[in-house]
Amino acid sequence: MQETMKGKVVVITGATSGIGQVAAEKLAATGARIVQIARDRGRGEAALKRLSECAPGVTHSIHFADLSRLSEMKRAAREIAATEPRIDVLINNAGAMFGSRQVTEDGLELTFALNHMAYSVVTHGLRARLVASAPARVVSTSSDAHRGATLDFDDLQSVRAYRGGLFESLCHGGPGFKVYSRSKLANILFTRELARRLAGTGVTANCFHPGFVATRFGDQSGGLTSFGIRIAKRFALTPEQGAETMVYLASSPEVAGMTGRYFSKCRPLDPTREAQDDAAAHRLWIETAKLAGIAD
Numbered sequence: 431m432q433e434t435m436k437g438k439v440v441v442i443t444g445a446t447s448g449i450g451q452v453a454a455e456k457l458a459a460t461g462a463r464i465v466q467i468a469r470d471r472g473r474g475e476a477a478l479k480r481l482s483e484c485a486p487g488v489t490h491s492i493h494f495a496d497l498s499r500l501s502e503m504k505r506a507a508r509e510i511a512a513t514e515p516r517i518d519v520l521i522n523n524a525g526a527m528f529g530s531r532q533v534t535e536d537g538l539e540l541t542f543a544l545n546h547m548a549y550s551v552v553t554h555g556l557r558a559r560l561v562a563s564a565p566a567r568v569v570s571t572s573s574d575a576h577r578g579a580t581l582d583f584d585d586l587q588s589v590r591a592y593r594g595g596l597f598e599s600l601c602h603g604g605p606g607f608k609v610y611s612r613s614k615l616a617n618i619l620f621t622r623e624l625a626r627r628l629a630g631t632g633v634t635a636n637c638f639h640p641g642f643v644a645t646r647f648g649d650q651s652g653g654l655t656s657f658g659i660r661i662a663k664r665f666a667l668t669p670e671q672g673a674e675t676m677v678y679l680a681s682s683p684e685v686a687g688m689t690g691r692y693f694s695k696c697r698p699l700d701p702t703r704e705a706q707d708d709a710a711a712h713r714l715w716i717e718t719a720k721l722a723g724i725a726d
């Protein structure tokens with residue numbers, strides 16, 4: 431793998447922390463130039479500094495955007511499309527879980543906005559660049575948390591889902607987990623539909639489960655959710671282990687021709703039946719485009 435990323439451009443979200451940070455540094459160490467989208471100036475600058483230490487002589491770059499806001503998703507993608515003549519890999523990774531329902535300035539539920547809409551809108555904004563740079567790849571971080579999840583097209587903004595009662599909390603880890611699981615199901619459906627739409631362009635789309643990883647994930651979720659995750663993290667993988675499949679999908683020649691698949695531990699794995707529902711994938715794509723005000 432060492433030589434494969436030399437001269438390649440990798441756009442990545444959520445690389446100021448956790449598995450995204452490790453993957454960006456590993457890809458940089460093998461020659462890739464990293465273009466980050468980050469929301470926090472201090473953490474972004476620190477990440478940029480670490481990247482230049484990994485690979486002196488390569489000018490990595492950063493664009494600042496809060497990926498829960500439609501206008502910022504679109505602006506970041508526009509800026510990158512305008513400044514990067516080629517993009518070899520796009521990694522959609524920024525994500526989080528929220529213990530209580532919050533609504534963004536666009537009227538979207540926050541988990542849905544950050545974990546699903548940002549993947550779709552950033553990919554939409556960079557799609558022409560990816561196609562022009564083919565062979566290229568889109569890699570999206572999903573999760574085995576999708577197992578047990580179903581999409582509710584009448585409640586995409588999770589008004590009802592967050593109302594879950596005691597049963598919900600005891601059996602499903604709380605409404606925040608239920609909403610998070612749906613967003614990770616949405617990542618797989620997005621990947622399937624994207625792969626279908628990109629067929630024949632030379633751009634592949636795959637997604638993956640990193641494992642349960644001790645990162646900053648869950649720290650900001652609030653209340654019982656944060657507490658539970660903090661305890662569970664004692665048994666979790668390291669960020670280095672969690673980043674392995676991301677790096678593999680972004681760079682390995684073994685997956686050059688594979689598309690529309692879900693991976694775990696660097697191997698393709700069948701996601702749930704709900705995650706293989708092509709009609710739902712198509713419908714989600716259309717609803718997403720409408721909500722984002724982009725062409726479908």
Ligand SMILES: NC(=O)c1ccc[n+]([C@@H]2O[C@H](COP(=O)([O-])OP(=O)(O)OC[C@H]3O[C@@H](n4cnc5c(N)ncnc54)[C@H](OP(=O)(O)O)[C@@H]3O)[C@@H](O)[C@H]2O)c1
Nearest residue numbers: 444446447448449469496497524525573642643645646647
């Ligand atoms: N950890 C796990 O066990 C696990 C398991 C399955 C899937 N995942 C998925 O893995 C991905 C990465 O999570 P992680 O575990 O590496 O967690 P993490 O350490 O919390 O990293 C999350 C990244 O997303 C960024 N981010 C969060 N909100 C953002 C926003 N509004 N705008 C822009 N960037 C934002 C964070 O930026 P800041 O530095 O500014 O906070 C950070 O770089 C997520 O999609 C998560 O769902 C994680």
